Amino acid sequence: MTAKFLMIQGTTSDSGKTTLVMALCRIFADMGYKVAPFKSQNMSLNSFVNKEGFEIARSQVLQAQAARIEPQPAHNPVLLKPKGNNTSQIILMGKPFADYKVREYYPIYIPKLIPHIKKSLEKLSQTNDVVIIEGAGSPAEINLADHEIANMFVAKLVKSPVVIVGDIDKGGVFASIYGTVELVKEDEKPLIKAYIVNKFRGDESLLTSGLVMLSEKLNMPCLGVLPYINDLYLPAEDSLDIKETRKLRNINIGVIRLPKISNFTDFEPFLAENDVSLEYCIKPHQLKNKDLIIIPGTKNTISDLNWMKENGFFDEVSLLEKQGAIILGICGGFQMLGQKIIDKGIEENLIKEYNGLGLLPTTAEFKDYDKITHQISAKVINIPNLEGQIIKGYEIHMGIIKNGPNLKTFLEYEDKNLLKKNYSLGIYNESMSTFGTFLHGIWENDLFRKEFLSFVASHHNKQFVETKTSHNEIVEQNIDKVATIVRKHLDLQELCKIVGLEMGNKEK
Template structure:
């Protein structure tokens, strides 16, 4: 069996659109009948994905595997870096915690081990698949870091992959960033760039044409496509860059106001994504107490450092606002993973997993005590959730370094057949769970929102969207769009020429 044909996407900077274009090509190649795998050697992200064997990888690679129609494995993202505090991150190696490291130590001490792991994973994918779509990170022109980088041109050389450079025109200066990146590349690396894609274009293409002609003449690098801005894709975001693009303001045209607390170490905020597709939901992210107002639902999402984010909630006044909402308004308060832990009576960290603070009082809404542990739970989970006199079969995934014990008055949320998860108050206005993706369960989400509508005197909405079906359609929509605006035949030819397989 011949080794896979690789193709790598790199960008002029973070958030240029590498992840989304990689996802598109995973779908495009899969639609063409090629067994396709995504690959990102090293991913820095607080949005995770759990594989079938209970390992943790970057969420983007898990979603790209779904787009390709294959089962995600840790070989697709062998190194995951999860920032946990200032200048320190948890290193996840092949889906399991390797340790916490500062940036300098990671660069100096981990480089050769990381290189070995990356090469092994890449070779495995290259031998098992027809196509491997490789995603870089940041920019390949970070000249201060390139002697020990593990994710851009070093990986392209390792795979002998041609590279397509992506520029984001929405930020402005796209030609300067593309030309500057090309000029800063080493001569041999520059030869790998078979073309560029300009991403997130809005407007009249004829006005861009003189710039495209100039670029090709000046650099002798072809423009392989100009991809338009694609709103409302409903494909999970890779990292917190997207948070800056989300509104903090309520949409007054929507019936249900959902506020999400945006603390400094927020993680797995993709849990909230299904609410964006609901026709009656306004979703806003709030970081200040004064912005909370009177939402119908307030969500405490996951956190990579629960103790520090809990301190932030207290010091910012958000904790006092939560008590006000419960005592004076009819707001539903929901905690997911770290947010669930915060809603309890206390959080203990006897091993210094997160901080040197060994004991911190919780918000005291739920009768649970949490102890942070040195081992991490990463598992796909399912069970029966009881809410508003109804039973719902729910699925999700768990990623947490802690155990929560029941105290007096505990009422479980989810029966998992032999053990339980989560906790709720007797009036069900407050509940928490370790289940990420809990709102991706359409029947439960629909019932939750309709219960809120009933309390507000509004007619229930029964024709709510299926989020999972919408995501599948989004993959096809993305692939169709990219196919319409890039020169696939030229890319295919250049991939084969690069590998000497004309």
Template sequence: MSKSIMIQGTMSNAGKSLLVAGLCRIFMQDGFSAAPFKSQNMALNSYITKDGLEMGRAQVIQAQAAGLEPSVLMNPILLKPTNDIGSQVIVNGEVLGNMNARDYFTYKKKLVPVIKAAYDKLQETADIIVIEGAGSPAEINLKENDIVNMGLAKLVDAPVLLVGDIDRGGVFAQLIGTLMLLEKEEQERVKGLIINKFRGDKTILDPGISMLEVKGGKPVVGVIPYMDISIEDEDSLTTRFEKKEKALIDIAVIRFPRISNFTDFDRFEQLKDVSVRYVKSVAELGSPDMILLPGSKNTMGDLKWMRQNGLEAAVKKMSESCVVFGICGGYQMLGKSISDPFCTEEGGNIRGMELLAIDTVLKKDKIRTQVTGRFCSLGGELSSLSGMEIEGYEIHMGVSSREAEASPISVLTDKKDGADKADGAFLTNVYGTYVHGIFDHGEIAPAIVRCLAEKKGISYDGGRPMDHKIFRETQYDKLAKVLREYLDMDYIYDLLGVEHKRVDW
């Protein structure tokens, strides 16, 4: 029988996801098989597993930190918001359907057997399961039939560590207030408190910690410093959207209201002298070297948003002299038309940006697959990508057909069935693809930056960047090292009831 421990937070973005990833890494380093688990995740950043199933990227990151292949068992329920009051509900990696918030609130108790089955299956291979809560357990309006915080902790009998974010201020009130709003049985399940994102001299904090332990009746098992680590954020609360500084090579990402999978562009942020800015107005756009149109959970609605605020016209004009690259929903927007005969999004038809000779029809069924392949012989500023290998995944509701004058951007092989197909399209300096993660593979991102620099007539020497997968591993190790230093790991192992040898990493 696996041991388990659960990380809950006083609020969203308190650092739960990162702590779970770090603990998974520590347990793996110490010789245990560890697995992450989040019963329900609400996110627009998702991933396709090898067997073609969809899950939240936060649990993908945690799985990678644990040295595991991502599995939907780690995230059996995924909610992808389609508007302010509704989401697409994905269960065990498959689309169940769209529900408004009230309907889902009533329905979710039916998913308890699904959650328990996934958890029990994980137990067959994991020594330790590290569970992540969602939001706060003190959201008293949502506690009825809870399936992701204290309700889940009780279901699987997991001890809880409660984490608060001191960087936002009021961490003592966060932690004490959360404890006060819990039922007595829930309070007893909390076995320790963690203060996260601390900056400064800890000795100044010590008197507050002593008082916190007295008033809360719980030990503080760690004060984690603010960490400079390059690991994916939770999508809805990322701070990367706030970055506006321009570097030698400037890349602008259109920040749609329903932006999804912006993690596609993380690779560029790791390159020297490259800025990645997320923009939502013509004034913010400026004169970038490349414009990226990301994925969207509401492609038609986000295209209308671009049309209304002037970004569509600005991007079309700049495409005459600037590289424009669209992925998934962004690729669909670049075409001539999008039609929605099954009301997958908003129904009806909409004119596209007319920069690529493609037409898209939104379908009932979602395409979900991992792919490999190569770029075709490309024209325009990115012609040096021709022949380079591609790897990534597709996740989309639409099918796009190219007109005779449109050339595909790549030829792909479906990892699941081995079938080959042409993907995407390009025309002059406008490029589009359905492949998420395309910039992570090999030398694609550095090659694009060199092309942009050459166009500006400057020499770009960003050095030879570390392979993305190797870089990712160094960040997980860095995270684990920090947590080992600032968390009481002996206390955590005692909570688990697991014997361990102290390992020097």
């Protein structure tokens, strides 16, 4: 089997490439094709661990879900995770590869990454009917044209037709599409076959004359004008996409918006609960009136710990815990809740000891442990109404937690081998006011989410009225919603002609 390829590139970041690729994955899957997403290089702090323990970007996981397949490292061979101070971590084929400074990336690391990108494309080509490739940023970044590995480099590797997407909501869409095509290299222009206008609000007929002129100038068709879609409930790719509901409701949750916040998709399931408000807080005073305060994951625990101290969050969180708020830390936030964090050269390259919030009698220790990345099943214990529940999630972290006295476990590994290692997965203090866990994706477990919110409500003498929702069902409904809109507004017959596929009777 040799797959057909289609590449979606954008005039800018946030032009809608990720969502369009997701929709096309669902559309081609519904046609009966075996389809896979691909993005050679993604930069994101929202990642996911697949069943084999490989870490890839959340956006490619969403696209794989749309294609109705399991996510794999070949879908996103290179994931860059910014750590601060012009340093990022390279996740290569799902595993940590190296930390690099910005100036080192192009001359030193890109030559080492290219073979893995090629192998991933070969693997996907051999096992699929069609591979839909997402570009990164814009192909018109001419300062990087000789070094990039995410746009025309990939298109030329597999001779993929390219469709350019422009975001009209930001303005200047005709100039941005025209300029993008004109700025790519002459030998790359023949690969660009069409363009799409995205995120349009209003009367489409007003665009007609402009589209006719643009198509004449570029000598290529417009495949469609996609409308702006409101109220989408899909996992966010980066911090530009953070969604919240600030209006106070019966249960009010505050997530501290750390500078290096990661995996904030953990909290999106709260958005489906009508009785819950969710606010990302950048100032300590925003935490007042919050029933549940969450310290999220972070790509740099020490840096964000110091930021919390310097900006008054330590004092405010400690005060609010004494006044009755429930505090919960996930991953890096869990590590911050303890007495101390000992960094033996992992994050700061020097052995240092830092004071944590002191709300849990624990010590977090970073040293030469392998990065822990795996999916897990866990049993809930020692929490009323949740006892014995089996929940699923995943771990992505460095370091371990050493427990002190007077702690209770509320999450216990089902895997006996992990249980024997006595790793802390989820614990709380005597007063049940402070919880810590390494489990990402915990709130996607619908029954656990609703029962825990009921526990928070009862702690504050409130009542929680659950919304009859399933997180995964809502995501599926939204994938189908976008796919339906794209089907309606895109010339799929022309797109299939560009790709070299038949629509025929395979369309559902």
